[in-house]
Each structure stands twice: as structure tokens, then as C-alpha cells.
Amino acid sequence: MLKLVICLAIASLYVVGAVASPALRGDDSKDVLTVSHQRGSVTCPSVCYNKKARGMVKARRDCKRKLRFCEVRDCKLKGVTPGLTCGKIVATPTPVPPFLPPGATATFPKSRVGEVISFKVNITVRGGSGAKKEDFYLLSDATGSMSSAIATSRARFTDVVRRRSKVSGDVAFGVGFYRDEEDIPFRNLQSITTNTTPVFAAINSLRADGGLDAPEANLFALSQVATKDFIGWRKGSRKILVYFGDNPGHEPTCPDGVPLNRTTVIRQLKAKDITVVATSFSPGLNDATTSAEGDNPRRKFACGLGGKRMRGGQATAITSGTGGALVPAADQASLIASIIGGVGDLAQTLRVDTSDCKGKVGFTFNPKQPLKISSKSTLTFSQTARILPGACGGATTFTCRVDFKLSGVSLGMQKFTVNGLKGC
Numbered sequence: 261m262l263k264l265v266i267c268l269a270i271a272s273l274y275v276v277g278a279v280a281s282p283a284l285r286g287d288d289s290k291d292v293l294t295v296s297h298q299r300g301s302v303t304c305p306s307v308c309y310n311k312k313a314r315g316m317v318k319a320r321r322d323c324k325r326k327l328r329f330c331e332v333r334d335c336k337l338k339g340v341t342p343g344l345t346c347g348k349i350v351a352t353p354t355p356v357p358p359f360l361p362p363g364a365t366a367t368f369p370k371s372r373v374g375e376v377i378s379f380k381v382n383i384t385v386r387g388g389s390g391a392k393k394e395d396f397y398l399l400s401d402a403t404g405s406m407s408s409a410i411a412t413s414r415a416r417f418t419d420v421v422r423r424r425s426k427v428s429g430d431v432a433f434g435v436g437f438y439r440d441e442e443d444i445p446f447r448n449l450q451s452i453t454t455n456t457t458p459v460f461a462a463i464n465s466l467r468a469d470g471g472l473d474a475p476e477a478n479l480f481a482l483s484q485v486a487t488k489d490f491i492g493w494r495k496g497s498r499k500i501l502v503y504f505g506d507n508p509g510h511e512p513t514c515p516d517g518v519p520l521n522r523t524t525v526i527r528q529l530k531a532k533d534i535t536v537v538a539t540s541f542s543p544g545l546n547d548a549t550t551s552a553e554g555d556n557p558r559r560k561f562a563c564g565l566g567g568k569r570m571r572g573g574q575a576t577a578i579t580s581g582t583g584g585a586l587v588p589a590a591d592q593a594s595l596i597a598s599i600i601g602g603v604g605d606l607a608q609t610l611r612v613d614t615s616d617c618k619g620k621v622g623f624t625f626n627p628k629q630p631l632k633i634s635s636k637s638t639l640t641f642s643q644t645a646r647i648l649p650g651a652c653g654g655a656t657t658f659t660c661r662v663d664f665k666l667s668g669v670s671l672g673m674q675k676f677t678v679n680g681l682k683g684c
């Protein structure tokens with residue numbers, strides 16, 4: 261249901277003499293044309309005065325006298341001197357349907373090359389989600405200093421399960437931990453599953469232990485969770501990775517001889533549309549860091565650099581770089597509450613994939629994509645579709661699709677139909 265707003269719908273018109281006439285008596289007066297104009301959502305079936313003959317002041321006076329609720333405005337009619345219109349304001353019979361949500365179909369009424377249709381789109385992020393399917397992986401720093409955060413996780417993880425299940429009908433969880441590179445750099449305790457029994461068993465098996473120098477194996481662990489198939493991220497799910505700790509990861513780190521740093525790990529996470537939320541305890545995930553020391557028994561992590569210093573800000577880079585957040589926690593005992601709040605408050609990124617329509621139908625969005633949508637809010641934006649000359653030469657009747665993706669998850673497709681393409 262798409263209709264262009266027609267500003268000057270000429271019902272019937274008759275050209276008139278340019279001679280000034282006495283006060284207007286009606287639509288059949290000798291110096292008027294019957295036209296209509298649109299004003300907001302109302303249509304004015306109106307008269308068009310000859311501007312030269314009447315002049316603005318007289319036209320206003322005549323208009324007011326004749327039709328109390330009408331206004332005078334310029335009108336341009338083909339072949340006629342620009343004039344002024346005065347019309348009665350009446351409600352438009354059928355309001356223009358301006359919304360085209362994902363999942364709806366739009367048909368170009370004329371199917372002509374160059375034809376443009378415009379509408380609005382509303383996207384709502386409900387209760388911190390919007391995705392029907394969500395995967396949530398908890399990655400714990402399991403070094404000695406984390407014992408009270410781990411105890412909180414054991415006691416309260418059930419709150420996470422309850423809260424995330426409420427906003428997304430189908431939630432799956434996974435659990436893993438990291439220590440230092442020369443210790444256990446990463447272990448996946450439970451791959452992503454909707455069965456919470458083994459998830460709770462995995463959390464209960466977490467033990468705080470080890471960790472030698474200050475930096476740990478954060479980057480290596482994040483990279484593993486992003487890239488290893490055994491983690492079990494589900495297709496079409498919103499993917500959330502939560503990690504917590506009190507020190508940054510060694511950086512760079514070279515598990516396979518190839519250096520991993522914050523930039524490369526962010527790239528791996530983004531490739532999977534994984535959003536990272538982190539909680540940092542003192543001294544902090546954002547502290548300055550180093551590559552592993554040269555005398556490290558697991559030299560493979562050292563990158564041959566032996567304690568090269570790196571700047572701070574690692575966790576901020578990773579969380580903001582993946583559309584997530586670094587959420588504060590007053591103390592380790594409030595870890596789970598902080599995670600629940602932080603994940604619930606995440607803004608989400610909307611990206612519109614128009615590749616299916618490429619070269620055939622062109623789109624513009626206002627504001628431009630990608631768009632950030634705050635949690636628990638609705639964003640309305642404008643979308644315009646135009647039939648491109650590139651559509652010529654193919655099938656004259658076709659439909660192409662536009663995919664709306666929120667945090668990488670499809671909200672549904674808009675379909676654009678051209679029936680019997682003309683104007684090639």
C-alpha cells in the first residue's frame with residue numbers, strides 16, 4: 261500500500277481571462293481554476309486565482325471570505341501563469357500508509373525506471389534483545405584472585421539464565437575459563453547448549469588458581485571462543501560473550517606463531533557478530549600489559565619479543581570495538597548483577613543488507629546505516645527505494661529482498677516487487 265502524495269491533483273480545470281474581476285463568488289467564478297492542494301494530512305480542493313489579476317492581498321481576503329478554514333498559497337499549473345489557491349481543508353480520505361516493517365512487501369505502482377517510493381521503518385529493541393535466539397558464553401578469569409567472583413557466579417548464574425530467557429525465548433549458554441599462558445591459557449568447560457544442567461555443572465567446577473605474572477591469557481581465550489567450532493555458536497543467534505578478570509591479557513601473544521593483539525581479536529569477534537561485555541576488577545582489564553616473558557616455558561606465546569610493553573585500554577578496545585560494554589562492578593560479589601544490567605542495557609547496531617537488490621533497486625536511508633538503537637527503545641527512520649536503470653535487461657517482473665540485521669541477527673526481509681518493468 262504505497263501512494264505518492266499528490267500536491268496538485270487537478271480535477272477539472274478551465275483557463276480564464278486575465279482580467280480582474282469583482283469579489284469571488286464561487287468555484288465557477290471567471291478568474292479561477294479548480295485545483296486542490298495538500299496541507300499536512302488534509303487536502304484542499306480549491307480554486308486557483310490568477311496571481312497577476314488578483315494579487316496576494318486580495319486573494320487572501322477573497323479566500324477568507326469564501327472559505328474560512330482555507331489558506332492561500334502559490335499554485336503552478338502547466339501552461340497557466342502561476343497563481344494562488346484557496347481551498348477548503350478536508351480530511352484526506354485514506355492516509356498514506358508510511359510504515360513498511362521488515363517482513364512486509366512493497367510493490368512499485370508504475371514499475372518505471374526511476375520511480376521512487378518512500379516510507380518509514382520502526383525497529384524496536386525490547387528488553388535488551390530483539391533476537392528470538394541468543395547465545396551467551398561466560399568466560400571466567402580463573403586465576404587465584406578471582407575466587408569471590410567465581411563464588412558469586414556459582415551462586416547467581418541462575419539469575420542470568422532467568423533474565424536472558426525472559427527477553428529471548430531461546431537462550432543457550434556456554435562456559436569456559438582462562439588462566440595464564442604458561443598455565444591453562446583457555447579451557448572450554450561447556451559448549452553452547454540450551455540444556456542448563458551441564459552449564460551449571462561447568463560453573464560449579466570453576467576453581468580460582470594459579471596465574472603468575474600480572475597479565476593473563478585473555479586475548480588467547482577470546483580468540484579461541486571466537487574462532488573454534490567446538491564452542492558451538494548457533495546460526496542466526498545473537499551472540500554475547502561475557503568475560504571478567506582483574507588483569508589484561510598478554511599482548512601480543514603468539515600461540516601459532518602468528519601474533520594476536522587487540523586489533524586482530526576484535527576482527528575475529530566481529531567476523532562472528534559476537535558482542536563482548538566485560539567486567540573489570542582492580543587493578544583492571546585495562547592496565548598496561550606485556551607480551552609473555554622470554555623465559556616463559558610456553559615460549560610459543562612470547563612472540564620472540566620477551567616482555568614487550570603494550571599500552572592499556574585493552575578491554576575498552578575489545579568491548580567498544582564489538583558493540584559491547586565494559587561494565588563496572590562495585591566488588592566481586594556484585595559481578596552477576598553487573599553483567600545482567602550491562603547486557604540488558606546494550607545498544608544494538610542495525611545494518612541493512614541490500615545486496616539482493618544490487619543494481620536493480622537502490623536504497624537510501626535517513627539517518628544513514630548502520631544505526632545504533634538503544635535498549636528498550638524504538639527507532640524510526642526513513643527509507644527510499646528507486647528502480648535503477650540496471651534493472652533493464654533482466655526479467656521485467658521481479659522481487660528483491662532487503663534484510664534488516666540487528667546485532668547480526670535477521671529481523672526479517674522487506675520485499676520489493678516490480679511488475680512488468682517499463683521505461684528501459
Ligand SMILES: *[C@@H]1O[C@H](CO)[C@@H](O)[C@H](O)[C@H]1NC(C)=O
Nearest residue numbers: 359360381382383638639640
Ligand atoms: C513507530 O514508532 C513511532 C514512535 O515510537 C510510533 O508513534 C508509531 O506508532 C510506530 N509505528 C508503527 C507502524 O509501529
Ligand SMILES: *[C@@H]1O[C@H](CO)[C@@H](O)[C@H](O)[C@H]1NC(C)=O
Nearest residue numbers: 512518519520521522523524
Ligand atoms: C596487531 O597485529 C597486526 C597483525 O600482526 C599488526 O598489523 C598490527 O600493527 C598490530 N597492532 C598493534 C596495535 O600492535
